[in-house]
Amino acid sequence: MTVVVVQHAPGETPPAVSRVLAAAGVDTRTVLLTDGEDPSADLDGVEGLIVLGGRGRRHGFGYGSGSGSGETAGGPALLRDALAAEVPVLALGAGARMLAAGGGRAVRTASGARDADPAVRLTPAAGADPLFAGAEPPSPGLRPARDPLHLPADTVVLASCNGLPEQAFRIGGSAWGVRFLRQDGAADPWAADLLARFAALVTSRSEHTAARAFFTRRAEAWEERFAHQTPAYEAGVARMRLAPGGVAVDLGCGTGRAMPALREQVGAGGRVLGIDVTPAMLAAAARHGRTRHGHLLAADCTRLPLPGASVHGVFSAGLLDHLPDPYAALHEWARVSAPDGVLLLFHPSGRAERAARHGRPLDPADLLAEDNLRPALERAGWHLDAYEDTDGRFLARAVLRRRTGDGPGAAQPARPSPAGASR
Structure with missing residues (x-):
């Protein structure tokens, strides 16, 4: 350092x-x-x-x-x-x-x-x-x-x-x-x-x-530079299939491109949070109107200021494999998620495409490779139920397994009322 x-x-x-x-x-x-x-x-x-x-x-x-x-x-x-x-x-x-x-x-x-x-x-x-x-x-x-x-x-x-x-x-x-x-x-x-x-x-x-x-130093131009990826983000969020009235979190949200699609899924009675560690990115998100779709929060995505079992959907684009301890992050995201909560790991280009763009071969130890990601998710309590790695996108969808004592009659986290909905 x-x-x-x-x-x-x-x-x-x-x-x-x-x-x-x-x-x-x-x-x-x-x-x-x-x-x-x-x-x-x-x-x-x-x-x-x-x-x-x-x-x-x-x-x-x-x-x-x-x-x-x-x-x-x-x-x-x-x-x-x-x-x-x-x-x-x-x-x-x-x-x-x-x-x-x-x-x-x-x-x-x-x-x-x-x-x-x-x-x-x-x-x-x-x-x-x-x-x-x-x-x-x-x-x-x-x-x-x-x-x-x-x-x-x-x-x-x-x-x-x-x-x-x-x-x-x-x-x-x-x-x-x-x-x-x-x-x-x-x-x-x-x-x-x-x-x-x-x-x-x-x-x-x-x-x-x-x-x-x-x-x-990149926040000012970030939205314009990657605006063409918005349809890909919308298609990725659509795979989450969240119920109306739930709580959805965009982790490492940047300028919040996924937030409008998340709001559409959870509806007016739901809640959307965009969380990022860089205040300049959140300021850019606000300038681009993301506060119409949810709340913006500056926080560490691996130590979330959220109660346990309070979130129904976690969307994370291009974040997990850049964290210092991605395995701890998966456990933290499981902590805040309700039983049957959905985690969607996303990127608008596939692993091979990104490796070629940076002039390097695919790394067999890459956490996002299916054979590595599946056991990492399982250890944190997630079940991987969809995995796609193509030139057009990377997508991994996982569902949080019910914990011991969870069941049809178990108490579930309260869903936000319309009065608590984000603007």
Whole structure:
């Protein structure tokens, strides 16, 4: 895994930063900010950013005390794209001002009476924060930043002190600014612990980070690029044969091309959910009117925020064999599915067609090969009742076997009433 260190001063990554990240098995690469130049916004192979800031002026990278120049500019494209793709970002010292600029329109500023030597304290919100939860109180020797800072309205403040409230903050779910640390990561036990925590967070999120980075920059053109596949999606969904009033989920929905067909099957009294890990894809789905057919939800498709036995149909196009643990995913999809629930694995082209397009032979170990897929489904509780792998499409339909105790008189999950139907 690689973390990019964005800094103004030439030279290698500060030793304290690289040492802690290396100990966690994370490589570092430096991107230099210079006056008049914006670093490349290429996030391929990048799992995280550490922003150290600088003093360049032409792009609003001025971070002198009270200058405010970094508060009005959007920051470098690399940072803006990382925020959009939810690539984890840790901005230290002066870099926190750059993060605040890239986070959106600033609407509030620090104010109030100031102590002569205020101590930095974690706020109650830090206890539930993905990066700060469980952290020790900041070291007494860490002094607060004293210049005012404007932050976006939805910013979560994580560390404060009397009269200087925004000492550490989170923007969204993946970007943190810490103003009271030296931006070179100079050795301090609390700073080293924070860097180690960030490295662990980067590691735990790496699979999702790669997917978000890949699809975020493609989301705008995705619908137009693949609009010709819509009839194939409709034909695939038709094979699910869902009953009216049921709950249907499009996993890894992208721009939600399957959602209109799913809505047609479950009717006005049913419910359709489009779930994807990339917010930019969900935003594109909303722009293309998919919210008329169901709800859009940003979530991990292998850890669904759904109750057990609550779903009657799961549609998944081109997702399963790209997941880090597809076998666990099949079990999770079985968990949320009702007895006799349907799983449809789909792709608008066959396995051989896709392999040829990428210049490689068919892999006998491919999970989607029938001899591999059938036992994997069976172990998760699914029965494969249809399998097609042609040049025109890949389709595998499976039905969830009834669990022990299920039967004609067993309690079934409630189907949504018309009042709870999606718009």
